[in-house]
Amino acid sequence: KNVTGEIVLITGAGSGIGRLMALKFARLGATLVLWDISxxxxKETARLARKNGAARVHNYTCDCSKRQEVYQVADQVKKEVGDVSILINNAGIVTGKKFLDSPDAMIQKSMEVNTMAHFWTAKAFVPAMVASNHGHVVTISSAAGLVGVTGLADYCASKFAVVGFAESLAIEMLALGKTGVKSTIVCPFFINTGMFDGCQTKWPRFLPVMDPDYAVERIVSGILRNQVYVYIPRSITLLIALKGLIPTKVG
Ligand code: NAD
Known part of the structure; x- marks a missing residue:
C-alpha cells in the first residue's frame, strides 16, 4: 500500500513496537512524526528511520499523558509538519504488580498514559481528519484489553478502556458519520520488547512470546488493511475457554 502522502504520528516511538512501526512506515515512504517522553x-528512532529511507522525520518530546502538553505539541506539529493522517496511539506502561500491592499513584499513571492519552491525541488530530474526510486512528491495546490477567489489573483496565474508545470512534466516524476516518484496534499478546522486564508478577514460562519484527510486520499490514488485529495464541484461548471465561471479542 502506498503511504507516501501520509503523515504518520506514532506515540511511544522511542523504543520497542513504536520504534519498529516507525521503521516500517519509513520504508513505506511515509512522513513520520515521532513522539516519546524519552x-x-x-532521537535514536529518528536516526534509524532516516537510515531506513524516511525522507521526512520529525521528532518531538511529549508526555502524552499530559493534556496541555499534548495540545501544545500537536499545535507545533500542525504548524511545522501539517495535518496528521494516521495517528497511532502506542505509548504505554506496565508495572505488573498485583492489585493490592499497586500504589494509588501507579494505578492513576497507568490510566493516564494507557487510556487518557488516546483521548487527548484524538481530540487534537481527529477534527482535521474529519474536515479532510481522510484519516486513521490506530489504538494499540493488548490481549490484556480483552481478558483479565493476574498482576495486570490497572493495565487491563486501561487497555479494555481504549478498546471501547476505538470501537465507539469507529462507529461514530465511519459507520454512522461516514467521514472516511477509520479506527483500528490492535490487541497483541506478549512481544519480546523491554516492556515486561521490570514486572513483579512472573507469568508462566509456557506463554508464547512473539518476535518483535514479526509482530510489527503483522501489526502494520493489519493496520493498512484496517483489520482489527487480535493475536491470542490458541493455547491461551483454549485455557480461557476451559475456565469458562472466553471473551466475546476474540476472533
Ligand atoms: P516499550 O516499553 O518498549 O515502549 C513504550 C514506549 O512508550 C517507550 O519508548 C516509552 O518511553 C514511551 N512512553 C511511556 N510513557 C510515555 C508517556 N507518558 N508519553 C510518551 N511516551 C511514553 O513497550 P512496547 O512493548 O513497545 O509497547 C508498546 C505498546 O504496545 C504499549 O501500549 C503496550 O501496552 C502495547 N503492548 C505491548 C505488548 C508486549 O508484549 N510488548 C503486548 C501487548 C500490547
Whole structure:
C-alpha cells in the first residue's frame, strides 16, 4: 500500500513496537512524526528511520499523558509538519504488580498514559481528519484489553478502556458519520520488547512470546488493511475457554 502522502504520528516511538512501526512506515515512504517522553530513545528512532529511507522525520518530546502538553505539541506539529493522517496511539506502561500491592499513584499513571492519552491525541488530530474526510486512528491495546490477567489489573483496565474508545470512534466516524476516518484496534499478546522486564508478577514460562519484527510486520499490514488485529495464541484461548471465561471479542 502506498503511504507516501501520509503523515504518520506514532506515540511511544522511542523504543520497542513504536520504534519498529516507525521503521516500517519509513520504508513505506511515509512522513513520520515521532513522539516519546524519552528524548534519547526518540532521537535514536529518528536516526534509524532516516537510515531506513524516511525522507521526512520529525521528532518531538511529549508526555502524552499530559493534556496541555499534548495540545501544545500537536499545535507545533500542525504548524511545522501539517495535518496528521494516521495517528497511532502506542505509548504505554506496565508495572505488573498485583492489585493490592499497586500504589494509588501507579494505578492513576497507568490510566493516564494507557487510556487518557488516546483521548487527548484524538481530540487534537481527529477534527482535521474529519474536515479532510481522510484519516486513521490506530489504538494499540493488548490481549490484556480483552481478558483479565493476574498482576495486570490497572493495565487491563486501561487497555479494555481504549478498546471501547476505538470501537465507539469507529462507529461514530465511519459507520454512522461516514467521514472516511477509520479506527483500528490492535490487541497483541506478549512481544519480546523491554516492556515486561521490570514486572513483579512472573507469568508462566509456557506463554508464547512473539518476535518483535514479526509482530510489527503483522501489526502494520493489519493496520493498512484496517483489520482489527487480535493475536491470542490458541493455547491461551483454549485455557480461557476451559475456565469458562472466553471473551466475546476474540476472533
Ligand atoms: P516499550 O516499553 O518498549 O515502549 C513504550 C514506549 O512508550 C517507550 O519508548 C516509552 O518511553 C514511551 N512512553 C511511556 N510513557 C510515555 C508517556 N507518558 N508519553 C510518551 N511516551 C511514553 O513497550 P512496547 O512493548 O513497545 O509497547 C508498546 C505498546 O504496545 C504499549 O501500549 C503496550 O501496552 C502495547 N503492548 C505491548 C505488548 C508486549 O508484549 N510488548 C503486548 C501487548 C500490547
Amino acid at each position: 528524548v534519547e530513545g526518540n
